Amino acid sequence: xxxxxxxxxxHVHRDDVGSRMGMWLFLFTELLLFGGMFLLYSVYKFQYxxxxxxxxxxxxxxxxxxxxxxxxxSSLTMALSIVAIQRNQKVLSMLLQMVTIFLALFFxxxxxxxxxxxxxxxxxxxxxxxxxxxxxxxLFFGLYYVMTGLHGIHVLVGIFLIAVMTRMTRMGKITHDNxxxxxxxxxxxxxxDIIWIFLFPLFYLIT
Amino acid sequence: MEKHDYYHEHSHSYGxxxxxxxALMALTAITVAVxxxxxxxxxxxxxxxxxxxxxxLVLTIFMHLRSETKTFLIFVIVALLFLGISFVLLFSDYxxx
Numbered sequence: 001x002x003x004x005x006x007x008x009x010x011h012v013h014r015d016d017v018g019s020r021m022g023m024w025l026f027l028f029t030e031l032l033l034f035g036g037m038f039l040l041y042s043v044y045k046f047q048y049x050x051x052x053x054x055x056x057x058x059x060x061x062x063x064x065x066x067x068x069x070x071x072x073x074s075s076l077t078m079a080l081s082i083v084a085i086q087r088n089q090k091v092l093s094m095l096l097q098m099v100t101i102f103l104a105l106f107f108x109x110x111x112x113x114x115x116x117x118x119x120x121x122x123x124x125x126x127x128x129x130x131x132x133x134x135x136x137x138x139l140f141f142g143l144y145y146v147m148t149g150l151h152g153i154h155v156l157v158g159i160f161l162i163a164v165m166t167r168m169t170r171m172g173k174i175t176h177d178n179x180x181x182x183x184x185x186x187x188x189x190x191x192x193d194i195i196w197i198f199l200f201p202l203f204y205l206i207t
Numbered sequence: 208m209e210k211h212d213y214y215h216e217h218s219h220s221y222g223x224x225x226x227x228x229x230a231l232m233a234l235t236a237i238t239v240a241v242x243x244x245x246x247x248x249x250x251x252x253x254x255x256x257x258x259x260x261x262x263x264l265v266l267t268i269f270m271h272l273r274s275e276t277k278t279f280l281i282f283v284i285v286a287l288l289f290l291g292i293s294f295v296l297l298f299s300d301y302x303x304x
Contacts, residue, residue, distance in 0.1 A: 017276070024279060028286040035290045039297055045251075046301070065239045069232060076228040079269045086219045183271075190269045194262045200235075201254035205242035 016180040023184040027191050030154075034195050037147050041202060044139045051136020056206045058123065059144070060114065064204035067110050068196065074103035075193040078162070078186045088176035090169060097166045097182075100189070104159045111152055115145075144203055151199060154192045161185045227268045234261050 045052050081096035118141075122129030125145055130138055165185050168174045174182050238257040242250060267273045272280055 020275070021279070021282075024282060028282075031286055031290060035293065039293060042294065043297065043301060046298075061239065061242070065235060068235050072228065072231045072235065075231075075265065075269055076224055079224045080221055083219055083221055083224065187270055190265050193269075194265050197258050197261045197265070198255075201238060201242070201251075201258050205238060205254045206251055207242065 014178070014180075016183075019180045020183060020187070023187050027187060030191055030195075034147075034150070037143070037150070038198065038202075041143050041147070044136070044143065045202075045206075048134075048136025048139065051134050052140050052206060055133075055137040055140035056203060058118070058121075059204050060117070061204045061207075063110060063114050064200050067107055067114075068200045070103050070107045070110070071193050071196050074100045074107070075190055077103065078189045082179065082182055082186055085169065085174060085176055085179045085182060090175075093182075094166050094169050097162050097169065101159050101162050101166070104155050104162070108152060108155055111148065147199060148203070151192065151195055154195070158185075158189050158192055161188065223268060227264050231261055231264060 077096045077099045081093045081100065084090075084093035084096055118124065123141060124130065125142060130141055162185055165174060165182050168181065234257055238254055241253050241257070246253065266283065272283065
């Protein structure tokens with residue numbers, strides 16, 4: 001029978017646990033990248049508590065909370081798309097992946113409006129309006145733009161990755177018994193979610 | 208013959224994820240509500256505790272840490288520990304300057 005042959009081939013070429021482990025190792029480097037920024041944030045928060053308090057009032061809490069909900073929901077649809085592929089529900093999995101992409105885009109559109117509102121009030125890095133404020137407030141907005149900006153870039157990368165996964169699912173490269181790439185993309189997406197879980201209270205809720 | 212045991216350890220159930228999502232949404236609502244109250248110094252601490260619990264839910268359920276082998280868990284704990292050490296060392300230096 002040819003089953004022996006095919007399992008042999010699978011064994012030579014596949015190590016799903018190792019693959020996920022590799023993804024986790026990459027995620028640790030991401031943790032340190034953002035961790036360094038959280039360190040910077042905490043020191044300046046400690047140094048300028050009143051200025052941070054004042055500056056955080058400028059941010060729209062409703063908008064931030066709404067975006068948190070959008071990103072959490074996108075994490076749900078990502079996790080569900082993996083369950084769907086495990087159950088061999090290919091179309092449902094692709095649909096859920098596309099919903100994830102849609103929610104991620106929606107998050108970025110909200111972010112765009114949020115940043116635009118700040119820009120129109122003259123608050124952007126190096127603006128006269130911002131430079132006339134206290135140094136604590138300048139630092140707060142500097143960190144705000146760098147950290148949410150870097151997070152936004154991660155969301156963009158996530159959208160691209162999920163789109164590639166949807167294409168692979170459609171082409172039959174991701175199947176109910178070979179879906180580790182979708183899982184790894186999911187791991188990345190959930191990490192982006194976790195980072196936002198911490199960014200949201202630190203920038204929007206410290207008032 | 209089943210070669211990939213991992214795929215059969217999972218329950219393949221939608222329910223748990225929807226439940227966790229509901230919990231995450233509820234925690235978001237709670238953290239916003241608490242931030243609206245005037246509890247002074249505890250505002251940031253409360254927000255961070257709630258955020259940590261949300262992150263824990265995402266790590267264990269969405270990221271499958273609960274169903275992975277112990278090695279993954281140890282790796283994550285070590286990574287978080289080192290991040291924690293950086294915070295402790297930084298603040299022990301910074302606070303006493």
